[in-house]
Amino acid sequence: MLRPRTDRTGQGRLLRLTLSSLLLLILLPLASCRQESRVERATREKILLLGNGAEPKALDPHLVSSVGDANILRALFEGLVINHPESDTLHEPGVAERWEPNADFSEWRFFLRTNAKWSNGDPVTAHDFTYAYHRILHPEMAAPYASMLYFLKNAEAFNRGEIKDFAEVGVKAVGDHELVCTLDNPAPFFPDVVKHTTWLPVHRGTIEKFGKMTDNYTEWQKPGNHVGNGPFQLAEWRINAHVKARPNPHYWDAANVKLKGIDFYPIESPFTEEKAFRNGLIHLSYSMPESLIESYRKQENSPLRIETYNGSYFYRCNVTQSPTDNADFRRALAWAIDREVIVKYVTRGGQTPAYAFTPPSEEGYHPPQVVGYDLEKARDYLKKAGYTSGKDVPEFVIIINTLEAHKNIAMAIQDMWKKNLGIEKVRIENQEWKVYQQTVLDMRYDVARAGWIGDYVDPQTFLGMWVTKDSNNNTGWSNADYDRLLRESSRLSDPAARLAKLAEAEAVLLDGMPVLPLYWYTRVYLLHPDVRNWHPLLLDNHPYKHIGLVPSEKGGPQ
Amino acid sequence: MPAATSKNAIAIEKGSSLGRDAWLRLRKNHLAMASLWFTVFIVFISFILPLVPGIPNPNVTHPDLQSLPAFTSAKSMEGVEVFYLLGSDHLGRDVFSRILHGGRVSLAVGFLATFVSLTIGVVYGAVSGYLGGRIDAAMMRVVDILYALPFIIIVIILTTYFGNQLWLLFVCIGAVEWLTMSRIVRGQVLSLKRQEFIEAARSLGLSQWRILFRHLIPNTLGPVIVYTTLTVPAVMRLEAVLSFLSLGVQPPDASWGSLIKEGADLMGSDPALLIYPALVFGATLFSLNFLGDGLRDALDPKSSKD
Numbered sequence: 001m002l003r004p005r006t007d008r009t010g011q012g013r014l015l016r017l018t019l020s021s022l023l024l025l026i027l028l029p030l031a032s033c034r035q036e037s038r039v040e041r042a043t044r045e046k047i048l049l050l051g052n053g054a055e056p057k058a059l060d061p062h063l064v065s066s067v068g069d070a071n072i073l074r075a076l077f078e079g080l081v082i083n084h085p086e087s088d089t090l091h092e093p094g095v096a097e098r099w100e101p102n103a104d105f106s107e108w109r110f111f112l113r114t115n116a117k118w119s120n121g122d123p124v125t126a127h128d129f130t131y132a133y134h135r136i137l138h139p140e141m142a143a144p145y146a147s148m149l150y151f152l153k154n155a156e157a158f159n160r161g162e163i164k165d166f167a168e169v170g171v172k173a174v175g176d177h178e179l180v181c182t183l184d185n186p187a188p189f190f191p192d193v194v195k196h197t198t199w200l201p202v203h204r205g206t207i208e209k210f211g212k213m214t215d216n217y218t219e220w221q222k223p224g225n226h227v228g229n230g231p232f233q234l235a236e237w238r239i240n241a242h243v244k245a246r247p248n249p250h251y252w253d254a255a256n257v258k259l260k261g262i263d264f265y266p267i268e269s270p271f272t273e274e275k276a277f278r279n280g281l282i283h284l285s286y287s288m289p290e291s292l293i294e295s296y297r298k299q300e301n302s303p304l305r306i307e308t309y310n311g312s313y314f315y316r317c318n319v320t321q322s323p324t325d326n327a328d329f330r331r332a333l334a335w336a337i338d339r340e341v342i343v344k345y346v347t348r349g350g351q352t353p354a355y356a357f358t359p360p361s362e363e364g365y366h367p368p369q370v371v372g373y374d375l376e377k378a379r380d381y382l383k384k385a386g387y388t389s390g391k392d393v394p395e396f397v398i399i400i401n402t403l404e405a406h407k408n409i410a411m412a413i414q415d416m417w418k419k420n421l422g423i424e425k426v427r428i429e430n431q432e433w434k435v436y437q438q439t440v441l442d443m444r445y446d447v448a449r450a451g452w453i454g455d456y457v458d459p460q461t462f463l464g465m466w467v468t469k470d471s472n473n474n475t476g477w478s479n480a481d482y483d484r485l486l487r488e489s490s491r492l493s494d495p496a497a498r499l500a501k502l503a504e505a506e507a508v509l510l511d512g513m514p515v516l517p518l519y520w521y522t523r524v525y526l527l528h529p530d531v532r533n534w535h536p537l538l539l540d541n542h543p544y545k546h547i548g549l550v551p552s553e554k555g556g557p558q
Numbered sequence: 559m560p561a562a563t564s565k566n567a568i569a570i571e572k573g574s575s576l577g578r579d580a581w582l583r584l585r586k587n588h589l590a591m592a593s594l595w596f597t598v599f600i601v602f603i604s605f606i607l608p609l610v611p612g613i614p615n616p617n618v619t620h621p622d623l624q625s626l627p628a629f630t631s632a633k634s635m636e637g638v639e640v641f642y643l644l645g646s647d648h649l650g651r652d653v654f655s656r657i658l659h660g661g662r663v664s665l666a667v668g669f670l671a672t673f674v675s676l677t678i679g680v681v682y683g684a685v686s687g688y689l690g691g692r693i694d695a696a697m698m699r700v701v702d703i704l705y706a707l708p709f710i711i712i713v714i715i716l717t718t719y720f721g722n723q724l725w726l727l728f729v730c731i732g733a734v735e736w737l738t739m740s741r742i743v744r745g746q747v748l749s750l751k752r753q754e755f756i757e758a759a760r761s762l763g764l765s766q767w768r769i770l771f772r773h774l775i776p777n778t779l780g781p782v783i784v785y786t787t788l789t790v791p792a793v794m795r796l797e798a799v800l801s802f803l804s805l806g807v808q809p810p811d812a813s814w815g816s817l818i819k820e821g822a823d824l825m826g827s828d829p830a831l832l833i834y835p836a837l838v839f840g841a842t843l844f845s846l847n848f849l850g851d852g853l854r855d856a857l858d859p860k861s862s863k864d
Contacts (some may be wrong), residue, residue: 271823291648291827345621346649404823411810412649415619419636428809 006431020153037280043530043549046260050287051273055240055266055434061222062136062143067453068266068286069538070197075245075262075544076201076228079108080129080179085546088310088457089363091191095201095229096179105186105295110194113178117250118203119226119280120234126173128201128229134166135207136198139213147464147471148455150188153182186493190340192456195541203227230313231257232543233393240266258548268433270404277303277526282536283549285526290405291349294525303526306350307536310361310454311521312353314464315398315413316440320476320516323385323394330513332381333447336420337413338373338517346412347405349524352457354517358462358506361520361538365459365499370510371517375420382421390422396446397427401436406449409518440474451521457538460490460501466509477514528552583856590852593845602840604661614640614793616659617810620650643832648824656778656812657835663806664839666725668794674732675793676786679739686740686773687747688766698744701737709734710799717805727806731793742785746778780857787850791843798839814839 042049053068061073074083081099084090096110116124122465133152136143139161150156153170157163170182187193206227211218219225226234231253243264247257265282268287277285288296288304296304316334318325324330333368339353352360356367387393398414400406410428417423431439440448454461454470464470467486468478481507489501509515523540529552533540584590607613620634622740626646633639634650644654686697691826713730720726751774759769798815800806812820814835821832 023815242618274826289823291824295827341621345624404820407809408649411617412619412621414810415617419618430808 006529009092010292011449019409026419034179037301039280039283039528039530040551042255042283043551046258046283046548046549048259048262048531048544048547049282050264050284051276051282052243052264053266053286056243056264058217059226059237060217061132061197061202061242062141062145063216064197065144068264070541071262071344072243073200073230074541075230075232076226076234077230078195078251079114079196080112080194083195083537083539083541083543085533086537087474087544088541089192091195092543095129099191101188101190103343105187105188105190106182106183106238108183108190110179110181112179113252114155114177115252116229117252118229118246119250120206122205122227123176123252124201126179127176129179130171130173131204131213132200132202133169135213137169138214141216143198143442144471145198148193148196151181151183151185151187151193151459153184153525155184159545162340185390187490188493188495189456189458189460190338192458196455198356201229203229211291226363230263232259235261242266253545259544262544273527277528283528283531286300286524288349288524290346290408290524293348296526301529303528305334305523305525305527307523307538307539307540308361308538309521309523310359310449310457310538312354312357312359313409313449313451313518313521314357315516315518316445316450316475317447317514317516318443318445318475320430320443321446323396326385328381329385329387329393330516332378332385332421334371334513335374335378335381337516337518340373341416342409342412343519345542346408347519350522351519354519354523354539356510357515357517358459358502358507359454359520361457363457364495366503367459368503368507368510370507371513378421391424392415393421393423393425395425395427397429397432399429399436399439399445399448401433401449402430410449413518442454443474447516450515453521453541459499459506463502463509466514475514477512479512482508567646567794569615573802580853580856587852587855589848590856591846593675596841596845597849600845601665604658604665604818608655608658609663614655615656616656616812618651623650624648626650628830643779645830647820647831648713648828651810653831653834656817656840657814660814660817660835661842663724663811663839664794664815667731667797667813670788671728671731671735671793672786672789674728675739675789676782677736677770678732679736680743680775680778680782681684682736683740683743683745684747684770684778687744688751688770688774690748690751694744698741700738704734705737713800713805715850724807727800728795731796735789735793735796739782739785739789742781743775743778746781747774750777751842761784784854786858787846787853791846791850794843794846805811808825814842841861 010256011432022539039049050071054066056064056069056072057066058064059072059076062146064070064073078094080094080096082092082094084329088437095112095116097113099106099108099110112124112126118124133149135141136146137149137159138154139159145157154163154168155170158166158169170184172180174180181190183190193199206220207213207218208224210220210225223234228234228248231248231251233248234243235246236242237435238245245262247254247260251257265276267276270287272367273282273285273287274289274292276282293304296302317330319325339355341353343353355369355371358365358367362365382390398410400410407428407430414426414428417426428528439445440450452462452465461488465472466477467473467483485505485508488499489505492498492501527534530549532548532550533546572784614736620638620640623632623646624646625642626632626642628643628645630645631639631641642652642654644657647653647656682697686694716726716730756773757768759773794795794814797806797813801813801815801819807816817835818832818839821835825832
């Protein structure tokens with residue numbers, strides 16, 4: 001009653017202001033619809049805008065190990081053999097014009113093209129490759145992915161520091177344009193292996209201008225300094241904003257490169273990325289929130305793509321500490337997870353429940369189906385592990401890296417263990433991606449979420465990592481039988497016998513159960529119709545030089 | 559009438575205390591009273607209602623019953639009959655019960671962290687203001703320095719060091735929020751300590767601590783109470799910010815902040831997951847703010863007349 005009049009009119013003004021600003025908020029997006037979106041402009045300028053997951057750790061092929069980083073490196077560098085745009089098993093000549101193996105596939109000769117050039121105009125020679133392999137294998141480099149080169153004779157011993165002389169490692173440059181790789185064991189799939197980012201060459205002059213050969217993270221990877229031999233060169237790198245690649249004028253096949261540039265955007269959250277795609281900010285998303293899959297499926301001309309992806313989603317168990325050091329306990333955990341429910345209701349992207357570790361996409365390989373969902377068995381194993389009920393199990397923690405999808409899967413599994421086994425003290429801990437990687441590497445965890453994407457299409461890329469002390473093992477698991485079977489398999493040149501041996505090894509792995517397989521990946525992403533020549537690939541390694549951008553007809557999804 | 563006189567005498571002697579005056583004034587402020595009752599109600603249902611049997615466990619998942627609307631009853635594939643008062647989330651958990659349990663965390667953080675900041679802030683500010691001089695200058699510079707440190711970064715460093723734990727949240731927030739409180743109390747004490755009743759106390763030979771704790775601090779209570787009611791919502795917002803950055807409560811537990819974050823992510827497909835917790839959180843913040851305003855007017859009648 002006593003409230004002064006001015007107050008009321010003030011309120012009225014405030015209300016009007018709020019209403020008008022609300023109206024403005026509603027009208028603004030409508031107005032902006034008529035403008036050309038960023039994607040439309042980029043299509044016109046032939047610049048591909050890619051969502052690329054996390055911020056790249058490095059642009060040095062010897063330091064990276066994540067999928068997003070490899071996506072950028074594929075634009076900036078070119079290896080001996082490159083990926084075919086339509087199939088993972090076909091090869092396209094890269095720096096090597098042609099290649100030939102000896103009779104038992106243990107020695108490979110690569111004949112390099114003479115017109116291949118670095119982005120500063122220097123010719124690419126076989127010495128650049130031997131220099132790169134020397135660098136990645138050097139013990140002082142401590143490259144996280146050096147084990148990819150263990151195919152080469154003596155490479156492992158050199159990497160461990162047991163051999164000091166690099167000349168003993170099985171790679172030689174014969175003249176400037178011939179590279180000879182001598183392997184430890186026959187590998188008929190070797191051209192697939194050298195497509196991987198770890199086999200890329202590096203420019204010696206540039207690296208040594210900014211430090212020693214083995215120095216990590218020097219200035220050489222900065223824009224302006226960076227020298228590559230790929231179809232594109234590094235133009236700009238702004239942390240947490242973008243990496244821009246522009247055509248490399250010295251690239252040998254520059255005439256056939258269709259794009260005028262690629263911009264990589266580090267967008268970690270699938271939700272943010274989906275919004276960016278919907279608002280015409282990127283051509284292609286790296287991931288996709290599960291909750292929106294259904295609504296995208298219903299759209300006409302949906303940009304949603306669901307493709308088989310050569311990867312396995314699993315939980316690592318730390319076998320060096322209680323309670324996960326007990327194999328029966330790990331078996332109990334594995335048998336109490338209903339994987340059907342997880343792929344059907346939690347991940348929702350057409351994934352396949354995994355009852356083995358290696359995905360079935362590997363041709364001719366039949367993984368043994370050892371694990372299942374059986375509560376009787378799970379409870380038996382729990383008893384065998386020495387727990388009369390789940391309540392006696394001491395507290396343990398599931399480590400996940402921060403992502404909604406991982407959190408949902410972890411919460412579903414936590415609840416399954418509680419419902420099915422009565423295990424109550426399971427905690428979930430979120431960690432930022434880089435912290436999480438270090439935690440797993442240092443084995444400061446009980447159970448850790450993990451995913452493994454094949455580096456090439458062969459079970460070897462999935463099974464090789466569980467060998468004792470492999471740099472990607474990180475569980476502490478070690479089994480002499482397993483190591484022996486894997487060694488034996490690598491000596492066999494008959495493909496069928498080799499795969500049978502690997503299947504035998506996988507049975508040992510699944511019996512020891514240092515990992516709880518959960519599902520086999522699909523790649524779920526959004527693709528703008530302007531992008532041409534982007535075919536489904538098992539490994540998802542698309543050679544950018546074949547990708548084109550053509551404005552799609554009107555009426556396509558916005 | 560000796561009896562009547564003595565009654566009058568008692569009435570005069572008793573007078574009307576500051577608290578009683580304030581309460582009477584507060585009661586006339588309907589908005590503040592409604593807010594007070596609403597706050598009590600929210601605290602009650604968050605802490606007591608989950609104890610009632612029949613309220614579902616907030617962390618039990620029914621993945622096949624995801625994203626159901628409010629007031630649905632459904633049978634899960636395990637054959638369990640579930641009733642969802644406010645619908646279910648993307649893992650088939652009961653949203654109503656998650657909001658209740660989330661409220662426990664948010665309110666506990668709100669009140670406990672405020673209590674921590676209140677204790678530190680009042681003592682620090684009172685000592686600084688009363689002692690004055692160089693000690694005061696030094697103590698206030700410490701506050702200035704702490705003010706300058708970015709809060710979020712301190713919390714991130716602490717969580718990487720101690721792991722992501724809930725008690726850390728109380729400590730972190732409490733340790734940051736006391737700064738403003740100490741400045742307010744210091745200002746009050748500076749003006750109070752020159753007044754006659756303090757001089758009287760000093761001339762009576764009371765010890766410094768006794769003057770400080772018996773005579774100075776009780777007289778600063780008005781602004782302190784007001785600021786406290788404003789701190790509680792601020793702290794709850796901070797907790798929401800931290801949960802939003804995945805630094806607060808760990809899954810599967812929820813706080814209002816983390817529920818809102820999850821809801822914001824799923825806004826496009828399931829807006830109810832955002833709307834319900836946001837409504838409850840927003841209403842609680844509003845009522846605490848209104849209550850704070852009401853208390854300020856009640857405890858300091860002069861300022862409300864302007």
